[in-house]
Amino acid sequence: MEPGNYIPTKYLPVIIALAFSTIFGVGGLLINKILAPKKFNPVKLMSYESGNLPSGDTRSRFFIGFFLLAILFVVFDVEVIFLYPWALAFDLISLEGFWAMLIFISLILLGYIYEIFIGALQWHKK
Amino acid sequence: MLEFLLMIIKTMIVFAIVLAHVAYTTYAERKIIGRAQARMGPMEVGPHGLLQPIADFIKIFFKEDIIPVKSEKFIFQIAPLIVLVFTMVNLTVIPFTANFVLADLNIGLLFILASASIAVYGIILAGWASNSKYSFLGGLRSASQVLSYEIALALSLAGVVLASGSLNLKDIVIAQHNTIFGIYAIPQIIGFVVFIVAAFAETNRAPFDLPEAETELVAGYLTEYSAFRYALFFLAEYVAMYIMASLCALCFLGGWTVPKFITHIFPFLHKVPGLLWFAIKVYAFIFLYIWVRATFPRYRFDQLLNIGWKVLIPAGIINLIIIAFVKKFH
Amino acid sequence: MVKIIFVYFAILIIASALAAITRKNLVYSLFWILLMFIHLGGLYLLLNAEFLAMVQLIVYAGAILVMFLFVIFLLNLKEEIKEAVFLHKWSSRLYGILFLLFFAFLGVWSFKNNFKGIYSIELIEKEGHTKVLGTVLFNEYLFPFLILGFILLVPLLGVGIVALRRKTNGTT
Known part of the structure; x- marks a missing residue:
């Protein structure tokens, strides 16, 4: 096999499944559009606020806790992704590799304990 | 060309079977919770209500599909x-038995994690595109929940990968x-419990189903959706339930095999086909889903995030370290 | 046949990148970037690097892009402001054109030479890309890996500081 000649043929069912689910979703939506009644009523088209008229700008406030959670998620996701090659190549790594990953996990754990201590994930004010 | 046609037919069969299962899972859920x-x-439609899912399915097509005026039309529909x-x-x-898997990928497990990561976008964009305060906040909450528990899911699966030495789901079952x-x-009981809790939270099912709670934020990111679009979200939720149940059966319960110490005691169990064992394990997990929904009250949002970050991640890491030490110094 | 698949991925990546930078609404722009990342993952698959394809989807498209999305929501950015002229100074226009020419040249040059790593494709097919990556990473590149651990500690500390400021209301 020359580089530049490799076709990943095992992924063909994935593309077929993608196509099928899309056709199923879009087809169902089309049938729904044909069969459903279309009665225009301005109340139906307004956004729902439990009986009140929709008021105010929809995105005036955004809790910063969500953004902090996203950053934490990136860091932990990268760490977990590094665990997978280490777990697979476990028998072929020398002892240093094993301890290196344990040091890595303990570094992340240090940061994690600091987070909990500082209370970065508190969602209500005490 | 013939293989291509064969693959299309196999895919259609698998999809048809799973969709039929999904429809009857809604019926089973209503019966069991009842x-x-x-x-x-x-009990009305058909004998003992057995035709209820078909009636629901036909009804959904006749409902009006309302798109709110202020919403972002393209993303709302996508x-x-x-x-x-x-x-x-x-x-x-997912390998249903030793010979039947549609795509025998060498990174099957990571593929499931990858598509779960991208499915989060549907939730956030649905909440944002509805352009309503409730939907937006509900979408963000639901997405934060899914993100937090994804790490726990990946950690528990990392323990399984460490013990079996492959990412291919068939090889995991054989190992x-x-x-x-x-x-x-x-041996990985901690990882098993972490996986079950994370699976409940990933599929937005009770007791972590805050977005679907009627008394909270109405229906979260689903508020503005009607008719078939609403049904698509629920279809996706039930299919995700089946995926998690299959993952649990494959990675933690042995897939289509029976443990050897059981077949030593009962040798006639060799004759049972593997597909039946797989089906039994998946159905047991789905029953667990429904049973937990009928039993436990709902968690509050900050309690939910606390469990995901402060309980499950240390448990997953401890599980991984135990397995690593056992494997290295055995 | 491979060239057809590669041309499809390449055209879609460039088209969605161009669509991403020319949309007014920022969330649409992010949606096109998501499409671009999915196709980048497909490109990695063509290069026999399946683990990198999945990492692209899990970390890049699934975590970092979500963070971008939350930034857009946090800053409540409505629309991109459209100026009359894209670049004002003549020097910046010249630099832009030279930059584009440099990348076009790189693309054509790498298309003509086939670059090969030290591991043969047969070995990677047999062992699985993740395992080979793991052996290389933990046997030869151990020190950069530990440095990465320290680099990952920095955002954790940053989040801690933001949370501390939030709790003490700006008076750390």
Whole structure:
């Protein structure tokens, strides 16, 4: 096999499944559009606020806790992704590799304990 | 060309079977929760209500599809499709028995994690595109929940990968069959519990189903959706339930095999086909889903996030370190 | 046949990148970037690097892009402001054109030479890309890996500081 000649043929069912689910979703939506009644009523088209008229700008406030959670998620996701090659190549790594990953996990754990201590994930004010 | 046609037919069969299962899972859920609450569930349509899912399915097509005026039209329409497509594509990598898998990928497990990561976008974009305060906040909450528990899911699966030495789901089952206990749930009990809790939270099911709670934020990111689009979200949720149940059966309960110490005691169990064992394990997990929904009250949002970050991640890491030490110094 | 698949991925990546930078609404722009990342993952698959394809989807498209999305929501950015002229100074226009020419040249040059790593494709097919990556990473590149651990500690500390400021209301 020359580089530049490799076709990943095992992924063909994935593309077929993608196509099928899309056709199923879009087809169902089309049938729904044909069969459903279309009665225009301005109340139906307004956004729902439990009986009140929709008021105010929809995105005036955004809790910063969500953004902090996203950053934490990136860091932990990268760490977990590094665990997978280490777990697979476990028998072929020398002892240093094993301890290196344990040091890595303990570094992340240090940061994690600091987070909990500082209370970065508190969602209500005490 | 013939293989291509064969693959298309196999995919259609798998999808048809899973969709039929999904439809009857809604019926089973209503019946079981009904019995748990000392009532009978659906009994009208057909004998004992057996035709109820078909009636629901036909009814959904006749409902009006309302698109709110202030919403972002294109993304509002695309969002349920994103969730559905990237959930159903997981069905191709699941090996139902030793010979039947649609796509024998060498990174089957990571493929499921990857498509779960992209399905989160459907939720956030659905909440944002509805352009209503409730939907937006509900979408963000639901997405934060899914993100927090994804790490716990990946950690528990990392323990399984460490013990079996492959990411291919078929190889994981075969490696599992060759250990003493036969299933990974016994030596990795912590990882098993972490996986179950994370699976409940990933599929937005009780007791973590804050977005679907009627008394909170109405229906979260689903508020503005009606008719078939609404059904698409729920279809995706039930298919995700089946994917998690299959993952649990494959990675922790032995898939289509029976542990060797059981077949030593009962040798006639060799004759039972593998597909039946797989089906029994998946159905047991789905029953657990429904049983937990009927039993436990709902968690508050900050309690939910606390469990995901402060309980499950240390548990997953401890599980991984125990397995690593056992494997290295054994 | 491979060239057809590669041309499809390449055209879609460039088209969605161009669509991403020319949309007014920022969330649409992010949606096109998501499409671009999915196709980048497909490109990695063509290069026999399946683990990198999945990492692209899990970490890049699934975590970092979600963070971008939350930034857009946090700052409540409505629309991109459209100026009359894209670049004002003559020097910046010249630099832009030279930059584009440099990348076009790189693309054509790498298309003509086939670059090969030290591990053969047969070995990677047999062992699985993740395992080979793991052996290389933990046997030869151990020190950069530990440095990465320290680099990952920095955003954790940053989040801690933001949370501390939030709790003490700006008076750390």
